[in-house]
Amino acid sequence: xxxxxxxxxxxxxxxxxxxxxxxxxxxxxxxxxxxxxxxxxxxxxxxxxxxxxxxxxxxxxxxxxxxxxxxxxxxxxxxxxxxxxxxxxxxxxxxxxxxxxxxxxxxxxxxxxxxxxxxxxxxxxxxxxxxxxxxxxxxxxxxxxxxxxxxxxxxxxxxxxxxxxxxxxxxxxxxxxxxxxxxxxxxxxxxxxxxxxxxxxxxxxxxxxxxxxxxxxxxxxxxx
Amino acid sequence: xxxxxxxxxxxxxxxxxxxxxxxxxxxxxxxxxxxxxxxxxxxxxxxxxxxxxxxxxxxxxxxxxxxxxxxxxxxxxxxxxxxxxxxxxxxxxxxxxxxxxxxxxxxxxxxxxxxxx
Numbered sequence: 001x002x003x004x005x006x007x008x009x010x011x012x013x014x015x016x017x018x019x020x021x022x023x024x025x026x027x028x029x030x031x032x033x034x035x036x037x038x039x040x041x042x043x044x045x046x047x048x049x050x051x052x053x054x055x056x057x058x059x060x061x062x063x064x065x066x067x068x069x070x071x072x073x074x075x076x077x078x079x080x081x082x083x084x085x086x087x088x089x090x091x092x093x094x095x096x097x098x099x100x101x102x103x104x105x106x107x108x109x110x111x112x113x114x115x116x117x118x119x120x121x122x123x124x125x126x127x128x129x130x131x132x133x134x135x136x137x138x139x140x141x142x143x144x145x146x147x148x149x150x151x152x153x154x155x156x157x158x159x160x161x162x163x164x165x166x167x168x169x170x171x172x173x174x175x176x177x178x179x180x181x182x183x184x185x186x187x188x189x190x191x192x193x194x195x196x197x198x199x200x201x202x203x204x205x206x207x208x209x210x211x212x213x214x215x216x217x218x219x220x221x222x223x224x
Numbered sequence: 225x226x227x228x229x230x231x232x233x234x235x236x237x238x239x240x241x242x243x244x245x246x247x248x249x250x251x252x253x254x255x256x257x258x259x260x261x262x263x264x265x266x267x268x269x270x271x272x273x274x275x276x277x278x279x280x281x282x283x284x285x286x287x288x289x290x291x292x293x294x295x296x297x298x299x300x301x302x303x304x305x306x307x308x309x310x311x312x313x314x315x316x317x318x319x320x321x322x323x324x325x326x327x328x329x330x331x332x333x334x335x336x337x338x339x340x341x
Contacts, residue, residue, distance in 0.1 A: 034328065054328040064321045068328050075329070167321050219310060 001080055001103060003030060004073035005095075008065035009086040010036040013045050015198060016086050020049050023084075026092045032072055033086070036065040052076075062150075063171025067164040074159060082153045087198060090151045094191045098153040101187050108158035109179055109186040111144065112151030116190030125195075135214060136173060142180045144188060148172040151191050158184045170216040233272040241265040264301065 005028050009016050016033065023031055031051040035043040037059035046053050054068055066083055073081045080099050084090050090112070098110045114121065115129075129148060136147040152175065154162065162178040164171050179186050244261040247253045253261075271278040275290060282293035 037324075052332060054332045056324045056328050058320075058324060060321045060324050064325065067321075068325045071325065072329055072332065165318060167317060219314075 002078050003028065003080045003082065003099065004076070004078040005031045005082045005084050006066060006069035006073055007031065007033045007084050007086045008036055008062045008069060009033055009038065009042050009046075010059060010062070010065070011038045011040045011042060012086040013038070013040045013042045015088045016042060017045055017049060019084070019086060019088055020046075020051055022092045024050075026095070028092075028095070030073070030076075030078070032069045034065040034069045034072075036060060036062070061167035061171075062169060063164050063174070064167040066171060070154075070159050070164070074156065078159070079156050080153060081156075081159045083150060085150045088196060089193050091192055091194065094151065094189075095153075098151065098189050098191070101189070102153055102155045107185040107187045108155040109162075109184050110153045110189045111146070111176070111186060112149040112191035113144070113146035113188040114149060114191060114193045115145040116188060117192055119193055119195075121193070121195055132173070132213075135217070136176055139173075139217065140177050140180050142176055144176065146188070147176055149191070149193075151193075166216065168212075168216065170213045173213065173217050230272045230275075234269050237265040237268040237272070
């Protein structure tokens, strides 16, 4: 089975090489990194890393970068696609747990959940994520423990069905919505998220961002 | 007796209407959009020339003051226009992303290196 790891990277020169080296050490060969118009040297440091390197000439957002990487993986015959963070939050050792249910055809998509295992995380982030879970339940009737986890795995069929049109951070909710609407069989997998000073500095999941995600979700719902 | 504000509103509506006509002429807007703007500016001219008509309309709708009706309608129109702009911007954003994506997929280094070998 051809497995592709897709990573969206924006200003990740400090962490990306370590993430790639960990993935390579674990034996993952098909690593697709989409440099999303980084302002730092992310693209330059990746040039000699031996990954499938794609470059967005301007920043289009994490959702757009992931979609580019997924399209590329599909074009190159991927059977399973794993989306992985560039800031070192995800653990390579959790990948088999994410892909096994797809290999055994138990389901077509797996979503990582940081609430199924004990993970130390800042209280504010915990509250924001839980509000996200409630919103997903209210909007789509999907009951998940962690609706905004970037650690996911898809079978080829599921990846083809999921259409990500949200360029920015709201792609996470859109993926869940697509899974629900297209009746893709999914499973939540317990994963551990490493909250480091670096990842916290990157600032994913702040209240401001959560409000923006919610606003866009609402408008998307209105437009449909 | 016509007041200065009435004259200013009529002049502005005529100016804005002429802009819409020019945009239609150079095919920047569609006929349906031109009709929308025409209705809007023609209403402004009509109510500026005859405020009594606005007063009559507001009393029919159960609003006491004509100016209140004008404010309500303006807010509704502004919201609608904002929504349209949002849709347009969103669509343009998606188009830009598609172009950026196509360039990225075409120029990826891995395939380039492979082809060189």
